[in-house]
Structures are given as structure tokens and as C-alpha cells.
Amino acid sequence: MLEDILIKELKNNATQEAAFNVLVSTYKERLYWHIRRMVLDHDDTDDVLQDTFVKVYKNIHSFKAESAIYTWLYRIATNEALNFLKKKAKLYKTTEEELQNRLVENLKADVYFDGDEIQLKLQQAIATLPEKQRLIFNMKYFQELKYEEISEILETSVGGLKASYHHAVKKIEAFLKE
Structure with a gap:
């Protein structure tokens, strides 16, 4: 029920900004950890999370509400993270498997990994x-x-x-x- 109201407010230009702030504050942490489990690096995760919310903001009017909004958000976050990893592997001229191993090795030095x-x-x-x-x-x-x-x-x-x-x-x- 609350989700239906949020979606309506997200699609209304007059209430979109406030509703988007609610959406971000509600899902930011869960999406952060979802992305972090894929990209493993804190700074990269922040970048992918920001790209995810930009994409959500730009495409909210095309959201059909055929699924829960969080599954739509997770799908976008997943795709953004996977695309990020593909680009990063290409940048380093390595395979995605080798990149995963490198990212795990970098975890040891990551101050945000506890x-x-x-x-x-x-x-x-x-x-x-x-x-x-x-x-x-x-x-x-x-x-x-x-x-x-x-x-x-x-x-x-x-x-x-x-x-x-x-x-x-x-x-x-x-x-x-x-």
C-alpha cells in the first residue's frame, strides 16, 4: 500500500524529488551491500550505487509496477554492477574471473573491510x-x-x-x- 503511494509520488513531477529522497533513504543501505558483494570495493560500490539511483530517477516513469519496486531496484543495481565489472575487466585487459581474484586480494588492504x-x-x-x-x-x-x-x-x-x-x-x- 505504501509502495503504491510512493510510486505515484515518484511519477508526479510535483512530489518526485521528495519521494525520490524517501526511496533513496529506504533502499540505499540494502542496495549498497548488494552491490558491494559483487564489486567488493567500497569506492566502486559508491560509484555503482550512485549510477543505480541516477538510472532509477531517469527511468521511474517507465516503471510498470508489475513487480515490487525493490526487485526493480535490485535488477538495476545488479545490471549496473555487472556492467561495471565488465568495463573494469576490459580496462585492466583481464578476464572477469581474474578480476574477481584481484578484487578479493585487494580486500586485505581495504579499510572498509572488517x-x-x-x-x-x-x-x-x-x-x-x-x-x-x-x-x-x-x-x-x-x-x-x-x-x-x-x-x-x-x-x-x-x-x-x-x-x-x-x-x-x-x-x-x-x-x-x-
């Missing part, structure tokens, strides 16, 4: 996963999203998600046992 050795090892394991499994694992494990929500965000079947998550967990377990 994890211990176990967290670092988990991030290394996650970095070895294929992109889709990495996304699904992060959304399910860290953000505790339901399969149905992830299905809407990634536009894929729940059955496929469950299988991907299962494979991701098995690969992470194997990595951590090494």
Missing part, C-alpha cells in the same frame, strides 16, 4: 564461482532473499535458482576444505 581470515577465505571461494552462481549465492546467503524474489530480480526460474545455489554451496564447501 572481516577476518574466515571471511576473506569465503570471499575467495565465492570469487571462484561462475557469475550467476555468485549472484544467487550472495542474494540467498548474505541478503537472505527468498527464491521467488531472486527469481524476479534475475528473471529466471525458481527451480534453476535452487540448483545453482546448491552447486554454489558445494563448490564453496570444497574450496574451504582445501
